[in-house]
Amino acid sequence: MIAEKLKYNDKIGIIAPSHIADKERYLKYFSELKSIGFDIVQGKNIYKNTYGYIASENERASDFNDMVLNDDVKMIFFGGGYGANEIIPLLDYINIKNNPKIICSYSDGTTILNTIYAQTGLIVYYGQTPGIFNELMHYDYF
Numbered sequence: 001m002i003a004e005k006l007k008y009n010d011k012i013g014i015i016a017p018s019h020i021a022d023k024e025r026y027l028k029y030f031s032e033l034k035s036i037g038f039d040i041v042q043g044k045n046i047y048k049n050t051y052g053y054i055a056s057e058n059e060r061a062s063d064f065n066d067m068v069l070n071d072d073v074k075m076i077f078f079g080g081g082y083g084a085n086e087i088i089p090l091l092d093y094i095n096i097k098n099n100p101k102i103i104c105s106y107s108d109g110t111t112i113l114n115t116i117y118a119q120t121g122l123i124v125y126y127g128q129t130p131g132i133f134n135e136l137m138h139y140d141y142f
Helices: 022-037 057-071 084-090 093-096 108-119
Strands: 011-014 039-042 071-077 101-105
Touching: 022 039, 022 101, 057 071, 057 084, 057 093, 084 108, 093 108, 101 108
Parallel strands: 011 039, 011 071, 071 101
Antiparallel strands: none
């Protein structure tokens, strides 16, 4: 199963299931994504540090599951870190299968990507994080 391609003005859901997002850095990423034609939906717990180093597994899984159910969000995008395995049992695989979206991550996010593919058959994408949009250059647009 393959999710639909992104189109200009589509919404990208940014979450942090494996780390605490740094607001100053992430606002730069959001600005770059907006400059190339996409809107951003932030997870409500993206900056939360419930445990002092990361949001709770319920908070992180809630952000993921909320993005899955948000019909406006066409892509779920997140980086790596640590702790992704903690949310695996809390993800709603039935809704992920019934609401296919592009899901892209890197590093620790591989745990989530592999589990989603195994549980749903949805093609997922490894290799990028929101940080890739920190400073796009002319070459990146081609």
